[in-house]
Amino acid sequence: MSPPPAFTAADVPEVSVIMVTYNAWEWTQRALVALAETTEMPYELIVVDNASTDNTRVHLDEIVGARVLKNAMNCHFGAAANLGAMVARAPRLLFLNSDAIAQPGLLEPLREILDAEDDVAAVTPRLLHVDGRLQEAGSLLWGDAAGDNYGDYDDPARPEYRFRRDVDYASAACLLVRRSAFSDVGGFDPAFHPSYYEDTDLAMRWRARGMRVVYQPRSTAVHKRWASSGGRPGMLDLLLRNRARFLQRWGHTLEGRPPRPAEVDPASLLAMRDVDCGERLLVVASSVDHQVDPTATVLGRALVPPNWLVTLLSLATGTADASAEVLRARGVEVVSGTEHVDRWLATRRHHYTTVAAPTSLPDRIIHALLDTQPTALPVAIVDGEHASQTDPWLAVSVLVICVDPEAQSMVEQMIPSADVVSRPSRDLLGIVTALNMRWGW
Amino acid sequence: MSGRVLDARARPRIGLLVGAESDDAVAVAVAARTLTLTLLDRLPMARVQYLASGTTTVAAHLDCGRRARPIEDLDAHGVRRLHAELDMVISCGGSPSSTLAHAKGLGPALLTLEATALDVAGLAIASQPAELRRNRLDLQRRLGWLPGEEAAAYIVADADDELIAALRGAASTHPGSAAIVVLALTGEAPSPHPAEIEAGLWCLPRAAGVDELVAAVASATAYCGRHPLIGAIASGAGVPVGRDMGALEFGQSGPVPSFGLPQADIERALDEASVEALGVWTKAGRPDAAPDSTLSRRRGVTRTLLQCEVLRLEKEARVLGGRVASLDEELRAVVASRSWRYTAALRRAYHALRPGPQR
Numbered sequence: 001m002s003p004p005p006a007f008t009a010a011d012v013p014e015v016s017v018i019m020v021t022y023n024a025w026e027w028t029q030r031a032l033v034a035l036a037e038t039t040e041m042p043y044e045l046i047v048v049d050n051a052s053t054d055n056t057r058v059h060l061d062e063i064v065g066a067r068v069l070k071n072a073m074n075c076h077f078g079a080a081a082n083l084g085a086m087v088a089r090a091p092r093l094l095f096l097n098s099d100a101i102a103q104p105g106l107l108e109p110l111r112e113i114l115d116a117e118d119d120v121a122a123v124t125p126r127l128l129h130v131d132g133r134l135q136e137a138g139s140l141l142w143g144d145a146a147g148d149n150y151g152d153y154d155d156p157a158r159p160e161y162r163f164r165r166d167v168d169y170a171s172a173a174c175l176l177v178r179r180s181a182f183s184d185v186g187g188f189d190p191a192f193h194p195s196y197y198e199d200t201d202l203a204m205r206w207r208a209r210g211m212r213v214v215y216q217p218r219s220t221a222v223h224k225r226w227a228s229s230g231g232r233p234g235m236l237d238l239l240l241r242n243r244a245r246f247l248q249r250w251g252h253t254l255e256g257r258p259p260r261p262a263e264v265d266p267a268s269l270l271a272m273r274d275v276d277c278g279e280r281l282l283v284v285a286s287s288v289d290h291q292v293d294p295t296a297t298v299l300g301r302a303l304v305p306p307n308w309l310v311t312l313l314s315l316a317t318g319t320a321d322a323s324a325e326v327l328r329a330r331g332v333e334v335v336s337g338t339e340h341v342d343r344w345l346a347t348r349r350h351h352y353t354t355v356a357a358p359t360s361l362p363d364r365i366i367h368a369l370l371d372t373q374p375t376a377l378p379v380a381i382v383d384g385e386h387a388s389q390t391d392p393w394l395a396v397s398v399l400v401i402c403v404d405p406e407a408q409s410m411v412e413q414m415i416p417s418a419d420v421v422s423r424p425s426r427d428l429l430g431i432v433t434a435l436n437m438r439w440g441w
Numbered sequence: 442m443s444g445r446v447l448d449a450r451a452r453p454r455i456g457l458l459v460g461a462e463s464d465d466a467v468a469v470a471v472a473a474r475t476l477t478l479t480l481l482d483r484l485p486m487a488r489v490q491y492l493a494s495g496t497t498t499v500a501a502h503l504d505c506g507r508r509a510r511p512i513e514d515l516d517a518h519g520v521r522r523l524h525a526e527l528d529m530v531i532s533c534g535g536s537p538s539s540t541l542a543h544a545k546g547l548g549p550a551l552l553t554l555e556a557t558a559l560d561v562a563g564l565a566i567a568s569q570p571a572e573l574r575r576n577r578l579d580l581q582r583r584l585g586w587l588p589g590e591e592a593a594a595y596i597v598a599d600a601d602d603e604l605i606a607a608l609r610g611a612a613s614t615h616p617g618s619a620a621i622v623v624l625a626l627t628g629e630a631p632s633p634h635p636a637e638i639e640a641g642l643w644c645l646p647r648a649a650g651v652d653e654l655v656a657a658v659a660s661a662t663a664y665c666g667r668h669p670l671i672g673a674i675a676s677g678a679g680v681p682v683g684r685d686m687g688a689l690e691f692g693q694s695g696p697v698p699s700f701g702l703p704q705a706d707i708e709r710a711l712d713e714a715s716v717e718a719l720g721v722w723t724k725a726g727r728p729d730a731a732p733d734s735t736l737s738r739r740r741g742v743t744r745t746l747l748q749c750e751v752l753r754l755e756k757e758a759r760v761l762g763g764r765v766a767s768l769d770e771e772l773r774a775v776v777a778s779r780s781w782r783y784t785a786a787l788r789r790a791y792h793a794l795r796p797g798p799q800r
Contacts, residue, residue: 069648072585079583085649089501091508117453118488179506180489183652184481186572190579210450210486267752350751 005033007065010042015107015176016088017043020080021098022050025059027224028098032063041111044089048080078188078198081172085179085187093182096109097173100127101222109218110176113164117303119301121181121211122203124170128156135223136225138167138215139200140272143257145247147200148264150273160334163328166276166306167201168217174221181211197242204250218329267347274351277309282348282373284365287316288299288323288334304331311335311352311395313344315365341365352376356401358383359391366393382411388423389414447483447715453528453722454488455480455714456549458512460558461535468670471502471565472533472558474651476711477507478568483715492530503651524548527727529718531711534558550721552714556707561702562670563677566659569652577656586645587657588620594643596658596675598624598666603722609642622657622669675706
């Protein structure tokens with residue numbers, strides 16, 4: 001077996017990587033090698049060993065440049081992770097399971113979000129199973145405190161897993177955390193010792209302080225589930241005990257959320273994913289590329305605000321990847337392709353509060369929009385040249401946004417019943433917010 | 442600490458400059474943490490950052506994630522940036538930095554607390570939320586740093602070997618009901634040996650952070666030692682304090698000496714600082730105001746419930762539709778049957794005699 005990798009503890013680390021170990025050295029070694037090979041920013045490694053009984057301790061002694069703390073007994077994950085955080089020197093903590101394999105470019109996109117938004121407490125990457133299928137794109141919490149890993153065993157390339165968004169909570173298998181936020185709420189609560197619900201409880205305590213947990217799909221880690229904890233007997237009992245404890249503490253916050261159904265279908269998962277999104281905006285465009293279709297530009301340049309869902313449905317079969325990635329990084333869900341639009345819309349029946357679409361849409365798309373989103377506010381986006389009084393989408397829209405400000409008066413005369421505003425004075429998010437305020441939604 | 446929330450959603454940016462003239466890193470760390478928790482008690486979403494003036498910085502493992510930001514020797518751009526990024530600066534335990542003094546009237550509001558780091562440490566236990574303390578005590582017990590709740594813990598700091606030996610002897614006469622906890626404030630302290638734990642001697646290692654230290658002192662039956670910081674923390678919350686074995690007379694509570702800490706004055710000053718920070722932040726047009734997530738959540742939850750209800754009804758409609766189709770089929774089969782046709786005349790005669798709905 002090859003020796004453990006060598007690390008160089010930075011004098012002023014940007015990140016403190018905290019790894020809790022308990023046996024399973026083979027996975028720990030893989031995790032350490034991946035960390036050493038893929039991490040470029042200055043960091044320090046803190047390994048907390050929970051009294052491993054195999055050869056893990058012998059190998060940990062051979063690691064150069066890491067701080068190894070050896071517990072006299074198995075304190076389990078929460079307490080050991082707290083101990084690691086206590087001795088950390090960096091303002092950010094990366095909790096990395098000993099069975100989580102960092103993929104190239106893991107840290108930088110996580111740090112980008114943490115540094116840019118000071119109400120973000122933690123950022124979670126996309127977790128994959130060893131076979132490449134998705135394990136978790138953030139997690140969902142039902143009214144009965146049951147949790148679901150969003151996208152478990154699904155294709156990670158699906159659009160619903162490729163945009164950044166706020167999540168209810170995230171697994172601590174790989175989680176970048178603002179250390180001050182971690183300290184201020186007291187870290188993982190020992191009340192959930194030895195395991196289960198400590199990460200969920202942490203996220204809820206942040207939420208109570210107005211802080212968020214964000215999913216960053218541009219970062220990826222591979223996680224071998226249960227490799228580091230093993231299959232403990234009595235896991236189910238423990239899970240149920242801590243679930244009851246969690247519910248006792250946070251039941252009032254979850255009040256009103258539906259309990260987890262016996263059979264969870266994609267529509268229920270979607271509804272739960274967006275449960276906190278009071279404003280849900282669907283923008284239809286012929287292309288993601290704003291140079292091809294100006295509709296995409298009405299989204300503006302700002303980040304999608306918390307508690308919003310913005311979906312861009314591109315009718316083009318091929319996506320302009322660069323443009324799509326820019327939008328996804330800002331929190332816009334980008335879906336493309338005309339082939340299955342009707343079916344896709346049917347999976348999101350009644351999901352949106354506002355639908356913004358350009359004129360000259362095919363009839364079947366308009367019918368599908370009106371059929372599946374009958375309660376949504378219809379908004380038309382026109383560029384002036386293609387505005388026509390007989391356009392069916394324009395006829396049903398209560399708001400018209402002119403991409404070309406000079407066309408505003410012409411459109412006002414054409415559709416006297418609709419409100420008409422012009423871009424670029426305001427972006428679509430601002431316009432919808434203003435509308436909601438006016439209409440008292 | 443009682444809940445004194447001024448504004449649950451306000452996010453003013455507050456800088457803390459603590460112990461500019463102190464060389465006791467632990468005392469500075471305790472004071473900084475105490476001020477932070479006190480401010481967060483009033484403004485739970487405030488963004489607090491530590492500022493460092495001169496050579497003193499908060500020790501990394503004690504800074505609770507807020508690495509101090511140096512504010513000396515900044516160029517003009519750095520000063521402008523500092524001013525733009527803060528609504529309020531609270532300076533404690535030394536004169537405010539020249540960078541901040543020059544900012545008078547231009548930069549953030551400046552409050553100078555006329556108190557030392559030790560004075561502020563007197564508020565440490567009161568400022569620690571009960572939930573955080575429970576959490577930290579539980580953690581330390583799991584890590585084997587503190588005895589269980591059933592044992593009376595006597596905290597010791599700055600103890601020499603002679604005192605430790607005496608303590609060991611005293612604790613061993615009360616096995617299980619009394620424990621001595623030695624605080625390792627300086628130097629690398631080893632974890633307690635199991636034999637020592639059996640003898641009632643525990644050790645809080647140097648790795649322990651401020652929250653752990655304060656929680657341990659708060660849970661103590663008494664404190665014995667000469668360390669002024671621990672004395673200030675303990676006496677601030679009424680934990681009996683003594684300088685020698687007299688404080689550890691098991692079963693007896695010693696007197697609580699008065700350090701004459703102006704705690705009420707500090708609290709009042711922090712109240713005023715919080716109000717001022719809130720005012721500055723509000724005047725700036727409430728930038729970065731936290732969205733009212735409760736309103737949004739309520740709408741989102743209502744929508745989700747309705748969606749789930751729609752899904753349920755759709756499923757129910759599909760099931761009912763299936764049953765209707767099946768019944769229709771059965772009915773068609775009955776109507777098409779030979780017996781139905783042969784008995785039609787009889788049914789007509791029957792209904793003619795008994796008025797009622799036709800079948």
